Amino acid sequence: MTDAPIRTRRDGAILEVTLDRPKANAIDLKTSVAMGEVFRDFRDDPELRVVIITGGGDKFFCPGWDLKAAADGDAVDGDYGVGGFGGLQELRELNKPVIAAVNGIACGGGLELALSADMILAAEHASFALPEIRSGTVADAASIKLPKRIPYHIAMELLLTGRWFDVDEAHRWGLVNEIVAADQLMDRAWELARLLASGPPLVYAAIKEIVRDAEDAKFQDAMNRITRRQLRSVDVLYDSDDQMEGARAFAEKRDPVWKGC
Numbered sequence: 001m002t003d004a005p006i007r008t009r010r011d012g013a014i015l016e017v018t019l020d021r022p023k024a025n026a027i028d029l030k031t032s033v034a035m036g037e038v039f040r041d042f043r044d045d046p047e048l049r050v051v052i053i054t055g056g057g058d059k060f061f062c063p064g065w066d067l068k069a070a071a072d073g074d075a076v077d078g079d080y081g082v083g084g085f086g087g088l089q090e091l092r093e094l095n096k097p098v099i100a101a102v103n104g105i106a107c108g109g110g111l112e113l114a115l116s117a118d119m120i121l122a123a124e125h126a127s128f129a130l131p132e133i134r135s136g137t138v139a140d141a142a143s144i145k146l147p148k149r150i151p152y153h154i155a156m157e158l159l160l161t162g163r164w165f166d167v168d169e170a171h172r173w174g175l176v177n178e179i180v181a182a183d184q185l186m187d188r189a190w191e192l193a194r195l196l197a198s199g200p201p202l203v204y205a206a207i208k209e210i211v212r213d214a215e216d217a218k219f220q221d222a223m224n225r226i227t228r229r230q231l232r233s234v235d236v237l238y239d240s241d242d243q244m245e246g247a248r249a250f251a252e253k254r255d256p257v258w259k260g261c
Helices: 029-044 065-071 109-115 131-135 138-151 152-161 166-174 182-198 201-214 219-227 232-238 242-253
Strands: 008-013 014-019 050-057 061-062 099-101 103-109 118-125 126-127 178-180
Touching: 008 029, 014 029, 014 182, 050 061, 050 109, 050 182, 061 109, 065 118, 065 182, 099 109, 099 182, 103 109, 109 131, 109 138, 109 166, 118 166, 118 182, 131 152, 138 152, 166 178, 201 242, 232 242
Parallel strands: 014 050, 050 099, 061 103, 099 118, 103 126, 118 178
Antiparallel strands: 008 014
16 A cells, blocks of 8 residues: 555454654655545445554654655645645545554654544553744644644644643643553554444534534534534445444334445
8 A cells, every 4th residue: 555654454334544764753745645545445435434643662752743755845734645744634534533542752843733633542651742833933734623623722832832742631621531551552452443433423423523513613603504414424324324323223123234325
């Protein structure tokens, strides 16, 4: 599929993607393009329902942009591929759950990559920062995403100072869903992925599209688009066999069997 340092593991409806690029899992243009292809294929594969993104080793999740590659000619404003930097943060219509398993340092674009996930699990030794301010550049994606995930004044402090913060603080502000012992991180990520994979994929798709659509909309306008079936995934859900299966399973007191159609 690619000679870039990305490992994938597929088990049933779950895909695990590991960025394994020693020494620190930094991302250059070639790696970003390859990651975008992996996540695009995940998005478009009807058999896959959940993806886990993690880093190789036990020290770095990802430090972001590869400065050595930049020094060798990689353009900061170059072609990052179909999903933007890291393959996730600009990938359109990704209506499936994404779990980030942060196994170490996540800073700069690496933290932005984690912020592209729906849920973040982090090892006890994980640490975070947005140090771009110190080199006179902007953490553009984080400037958009972070204030939507944690209190505004905390997000602004982290963006404006570039200070490091540990996993306990990340959890306290709600950036991290769970703190997990390092040797249990991937087991917990897979446990959560299996739970999600057993759920109704059309409902997940509807939830993610509703959330995206409502970001810049007034409440009533967003509700009107849902009730008038102006959102594709909601319209598909309401006309699906899965919609009826949920009701039948409840009435028959059994577990539903989701088909995704």
